[in-house]
Amino acid sequence: MGEVSRGQLARELGVSPASVTTQTSELIEQGYLTEVPLVPGAEPLRGRPPVALRVAAGAHAVAGVKFSMRKHVAVALDFAGNQIAEACEPARDRAPPGDQIEVLARLIGSVCAEAGIGPGDLAQVGIGVPGFVDHASGRVHWSPVFGARDVDLAQAASARLGLPVIVDNDANLAALAELWFGSGRTLSDFAVVTLEHGLGMGLVLNHRVFRGALGLGVELGHTKVELDGALCRCGQRGCLEAYVADYALAREAHVALDLAGGSVGGADLVERLYAEAKAGNAVAQSIFRRAGRYLALGLANVINVFDPELLILSGERMRYDYLHAQETIAEVGGSVLPARATPPRIEVHAWGDLLGAHGAGALALGAVTDRRIGGPFEGAAA
């Protein structure tokens, strides 16, 4: 999102300088790019005055919203991807879709007010939700944040806001945020595993978010790690998520903390379990340790099948250091191909919901670019 000279652009894209000049002059005319004085170190092209190109930050504004089980976070971004406003609201469990649409409208109102623009000034809204999301159609087959199945979220949100809306799975958006703003900017292939209320994965292959042939994407959380194993909230047995997610920890926490359950919510219960473990409760520690070992198993499986350059662990629950302790990371190394010359690179980014909101914003920026400038652009609907 910085400056780049035309010469550098030509080299990086592998096209002729003349082609860059033609293409960029159109984008400058349309107001998407501006010329700025060349930064030191960049070289002039063809004896012109030394200038670089920069995305015109004011060309458009978009909003990105991430729904989660704890809170809903919205950001407004300018066309260069800079955050110009932020808002959040605590989550209400499994609210009816209509209520969540009203939450969305309030969040959009808040970020617009903070950014000093009207909602009608937004070029696009991007939304990220956990669960099974059909990005192409904008439908949410199932999500823990909705009290209903098969919600036509893009259509309903668009009708309420009077704005174009694009929707994706939150783990895909975490990957998109890393691709646009984070560690993934210089990589062609990487994976982001998100651990929040559930376990998700976003995968970037050849600089693009991989969504699979049917657009359902990568459901790491529901890969099976034990035949006839623990019951998952998806209704199936032995899913990885059923061993590492909040609700998996909560299930054992009831035993460990000798609680009757029911009155204590899942998230609070896990917080108490974590406090107990930190205070030296060996049973509480064993629960996190076991979840960490299953997480390691799942991460090793990701590395064995996708062989990414980098694996990023992301999400709110990465605060629980037991889950990514040295032993866990070492266990990943012991479960991947012995033939690998180098152990896989693993980074922990406990960035939480703001990252997801930025990913939703990047999705919106991609859709705007795609629509206004044409051509496939990462993050745009299929």
Add this chain to the structure above:
Amino acid sequence: MGEVSRGQLARELGVSPASVTTQTSELIEQGYLTEVPLVPGAEPLRGRPPVALRVAAGAHAVAGVKFSMRKHVAVALDFAGNQIAEACEPARDRAPPGDQIEVLARLIGSVCAEAGIGPGDLAQVGIGVPGFVDHASGRVHWSPVFGARDVDLAQAASARLGLPVIVDNDANLAALAELWFGSGRTLSDFAVVTLEHGLGMGLVLNHRVFRGALGLGVELGHTKVELDGALCRCGQRGCLEAYVADYALAREAHVALDLAGGSVGGADLVERLYAEAKAGNAVAQSIFRRAGRYLALGLANVINVFDPELLILSGERMRYDYLHAQETIAEVGGSVLPARATPPRIEVHAWGDLLGAHGAGALALGAVTDRRIGGPFEGAAA
């Protein structure tokens, strides 16, 4: 590998008819394409005499060789991918690499004799081996067919044969064969799971074999399906392969058949187990049934993370119908995302070693095309 008109080519590639005319006239000059009378139904382009283009079958010949634990199979292919000769030799377990290079030389000699050409007439040799293969460097980190680790197969074979040699994992070559000659010709994303002595997977994404960032590819057989589970021949525990491969069945067959073991080889033991199961031995049936359930779990995991258009089950062991019985396929359906609108398409191709040899031949053809015509071509070394 059939005929195609220039107009159809332009439409399928999304380029201009003029560009097709320019490019193909070069290829005709170089002898890689020939003009043939237009097939009925195809349309003329720009009023020229109605002709179609066909790959010039005689432009080059290549050989493809597949090494496996049971036998080694070689084919010679013409430049259009037609088989012009075939040869095979029984395998000897874990032979020293030098002996296997001699086997290779004999197989190449046999197919050349049958094709009526000299080995020096081959433009390229492709080799497929099971195990951990670094396609880019041509090194075999580990393979059950070699009695040594870290074999520089491409270099050693090339030195012995005096021909360029390219090497890949046998499951990648099964996928390449399906892409060039089989069910994958019209698909952009599909997976081939091979079950022979071990369990392998080849994955085609966007019409190309996916090899991962580090070139080690997709190691489905060593994804973990149970924490601290059954011992795998890779030395790790809980690998899918350790529940479904020959040696996994053989381990339980010793118990079921009340055999002391040692004197009966792995493959024969599994054949006897299969005969027992077919004859009504309930214990023998339960061994296959359990392996089938684990295979179903592994296939569901493939579908959950890659979301392919088609999943092909391939390899010698697919003869064991218990492994792909209706219940197994149904079990896959019950372990994938409930959100999928349609159950995944699964096909069983018990094609065996000849398919792998054709894949090795396709790899060789890709390398020739890449070297002689330029530009990245599927199957060529990175």
